[in-house]
Amino acid sequence: MYNVLLIDDEPIIRDGMKHVIDWGKYGFTICGDSENGQEGLHLIRTLEPDLVFVDIRMPGMSGIELVEQAKKEGFEGKFVILSGYSSFSYAQELIKLGIHSYLLKPIDEEELVEILIEIKQIIDEERMIYSELTAYYDLTEEKAWRAVIDGRIDDWQHSVYVKNQRGPFRLAGIKFRENVKRLKIEERLFKANQPNVKVILKDQIIYRLYLDFKLKEMEEDLQAILSSFQTEVDPYACACLSEEFDELEETMKAIEQINDTQDRAFSFSNKQIFQFPIQRSETNRDPLNFEAFGAKVIQALEFKDRILLTEQGEKMMDYFQKSALEKARVQIEVTELVLSVARMIKSQYPDIPMLSKNEWLDHIYHQYNLRELVDYLIEEWWSLSKEIKGFATSGEEDSMEKIINYIDQYYAQDLSLKVLADLFNYNSSYLGKKFKKHTNKYFHEYLEQVRIEKAKFLLANSQEKVYVISELVGYSNMDYFYKKFKSYVGKSPKEYQKYLQEQEVQN
Numbered sequence: 009m010y011n012v013l014l015i016d017d018e019p020i021i022r023d024g025m026k027h028v029i030d031w032g033k034y035g036f037t038i039c040g041d042s043e044n045g046q047e048g049l050h051l052i053r054t055l056e057p058d059l060v061f062v063d064i065r066m067p068g069m070s071g072i073e074l075v076e077q078a079k080k081e082g083f084e085g086k087f088v089i090l091s092g093y094s095s096f097s098y099a100q101e102l103i104k105l106g107i108h109s110y111l112l113k114p115i116d117e118e119e120l121v122e123i124l125i126e127i128k129q130i131i132d133e134e135r136m137i138y139s140e141l142t143a144y145y146d147l148t149e150e151k152a153w154r155a156v157i158d159g160r161i162d163d164w165q166h167s168v169y170v171k172n173q174r175g176p177f178r179l180a181g182i183k184f185r186e187n188v189k190r191l192k193i194e195e196r197l198f199k200a201n202q203p204n205v206k207v208i209l210k211d212q213i214i215y216r217l218y219l220d221f222k223l224k225e226m227e228e229d230l231q232a233i234l235s236s237f238q239t240e241v242d243p244y245a246c247a248c249l250s251e252e253f254d255e256l257e258e259t260m261k262a263i264e265q266i267n268d269t270q271d272r273a274f275s276f277s278n279k280q281i282f283q284f285p286i287q288r289s290e291t292n293r294d295p296l297n298f299e300a301f302g303a304k305v306i307q308a309l310e311f312k313d314r315i316l317l318t319e320q321g322e323k324m325m326d327y328f329q330k331s332a333l334e335k336a337r338v339q340i341e342v343t344e345l346v347l348s349v350a351r352m353i354k355s356q357y358p359d360i361p362m363l364s365k366n367e368w369l370d371h372i373y374h375q376y377n378l379r380e381l382v383d384y385l386i387e388e389w390w391s392l393s394k395e396i397k398g399f400a401t402s403g404e405e406d407s408m409e410k411i412i413n414y415i416d417q418y419y420a421q422d423l424s425l426k427v428l429a430d431l432f433n434y435n436s437s438y439l440g441k442k443f444k445k446h447t448n449k450y451f452h453e454y455l456e457q458v459r460i461e462k463a464k465f466l467l468a469n470s471q472e473k474v475y476v477i478s479e480l481v482g483y484s485n486m487d488y489f490y491k492k493f494k495s496y497v498g499k500s501p502k503e504y505q506k507y508l509q510e511q512e513v514q515n
Contacts, residue, residue: 010058010131014041015048015074016090017066021113025061028117034124045069052078057085059127061111064091072336075107080264082159086127090115153206157215159260175254178221180230181266182214184242185376205229213266217259230281238278244376246270246278274335275328275378288332296327298345302352309353309393311414317390321382328378342381343372353392360395363388407432408446411439419458420482425451459483460496467505474501 012031014022022041031037039055042048045066052060060078064071075087089110109123152167164170206217216233218226226249234247248269250262265284272286301320308317324345328338346368354362363371371388375381411428425443428451429436443451459481466477475486478501483489494500499507 009037010035010128011039011055012036013039013048013051013055013057013060015043015045015051015060015066015071016041016063017043018063019043021063021090021115025115025120028115029121029124031124034121035128036124045071045074049074049077052083052085053081056083058131059086059088061088061090064089064110076334076336080267082260082264086131088123088127153217154208154210156206156217156256156259157208157210157263161257164256170256173219173256175256176220176252177254177256177259177262178218178223178226178252179250179259179262179266180216180218180226180247181250181263181270182216182230182234182237182245182247183270184212184214184237184245202229215263227281234279234281244278246273246282248273248282248284250284268334271334271336272332273377274338275325275332277379278377286332288330295341296324296345298348299352301345302349305349305389306353306356307413307417309389309396310410311418312393313417314390316417317386321386324382324385325378338378339372342385343369346372346385349389357396360392362392408442411443412447415455416458419455419462420480423455423482456492456496460493463489463493463501464497464504467501468508477501 009032014025016022016025022043026038026041036059039057040051042051045062046069048060048062049069051057062071062074069077071089078087087107089107090113091110092113109126111119111123149167149169152164152170155163155167156170204219204221206219208215208217216230218229221229230247230249234245237245248266250265250269253259253262269282269284269286273282276282276286301323304320305317307313308320324342328341333341347365350362350368353360371384372381375384411432414428414431415423425440426436428434429439432439434442440451443449443454447454449457463477463481466472466480467474470477472480478484478486478489481489483492490500493504497504
């Protein structure tokens with residue numbers, strides 16, 4: 009009999025499952041049940057069941073978190089997810105964690121029986137293979153090293169090929185997508201024979217166990233293999249390297265390190281070799297300001313500013329790379345951010361067609377890495393800019409603030425009162441009067457003030473030539489720039505630079 013554990017916060021579901029079928033008839037017996045994730049995880053550790061049914065949504069530790077933690081701790085039993093929803097976007101992602109399938113509530117007897125028959129056949133076959141390997145201590149070298157990766161210490165400790173091996177060791181893992189054909193991978197793997205590198209293919213990971221290699225040599229070898237693999241087999245392949253260890257018994261710990269590193273590598277480019285642990289910045293632990301971020305996105309859409317929108321995407325990249333969060337955590341935070349931005353856009357522009365919550369989730373959870381995810385979001389947001397005609401404002405005051413913000417950001421462009429009037433749907437004469445009343449300055453005076461202040465900042469903080477700064481702040485004629493700058497500051501640009509240098513020496 010194979011042991012089954014039930015984890016669900018609804019007593020009626022647990023009790024119903026216990027009596028819905030004759031479990032013994034299909035080779036199973038229920039060894040325990042739990043009403044929450046924490047207790048369920050404890051029972052997994054103590055009872056070591058062969059099969060676990062777990063609810064996807066529970067207070068405290070969710071089904072996702074329970075599965076991830078159990079897998080990290082080396083639990084090799086089968087999982088079946090219980091869900092009250094017929095569609096949830098992370099189902100396929102969970103299957104990658106080792107989940108066999110999922111059942112919809114209320115439990116259908118026939119569907120449950122079909123799953124049990126399938127799982128029993130899988131477990132039977134796995135145990136037959138393990139028993140055959142265990143029965144013969146005289147393993148081939150390939151099978152002996154496979155036993156090391158599988159954590160079957162009793163097997164490899166009797167192998168003449170492995171038992172006397174001494175460290176230091178280092179384990180590398182190259183993860184590839186499920187849809188890549190294994191035959192194609194195997195053809196690439198075993199072309200070059202390196203006696204001090206053991207190659208093992210398991211699930212969707214190529215393990216390379218380095219015996220007594222220098223770190224630089226390992227990195228060069230792994231980088232060459234990764235580049236070739238990405239070019240010829242799988243462009244999304246990701247390579248990670250564990251810490252050094254001295255005993256083969258520590259291999260499972262090295263595998264945990266690789267799994268953790270691959271998970272956090274979601275936020276980074278897969279062109280590099282990731283080493284455990286991925287360093288995170290402790291100076292950027294505050295969450296993203298959703299309101300400020302959304303305001304910038306809307307501004308970029310209103311102003312048709314692709315550069316500003318792209319900058320927001322790069323801010324997302326920078327935040328998550330500094331945080332070095334696990335993939336699931338990144339997806340959750342991005343989801344919250346995206347839905348917040350969607351609500352802000354919808355509140356200002358209710359007639360714009362938007363993706364539904366489930367559509368957003370589906371796209372977010374199907375991007376292979378953060379770069380792809382951010383690029384997708386930028387394109388999706390940018391497509392909305394075509395739907396925005398003019399600027400949504402809550403009154404004259406709000407409209408003037410948006411005009412001021414526009415000038416402050418795009419001062420270097422060829423701006424005029426007529427350009428702004430056309431953009432914000434005003435009569436240019438009326439806008440001029442409103443602008444003077446709001447700022448106590450005529451439009452051309454305000455624009456000149458902004459440009460000269462920006463020029464002062466650049467003269468003080470950059471190494472650019474004066475003629476370059478003149479163009480950067482919106483003056484194509486340098487003589488005119490000199491005239492305006494001296495009129496405003498009382499010194500020419502060169503004199504102002506000299507004055508700043510003298511002040512710095514004195515201080």
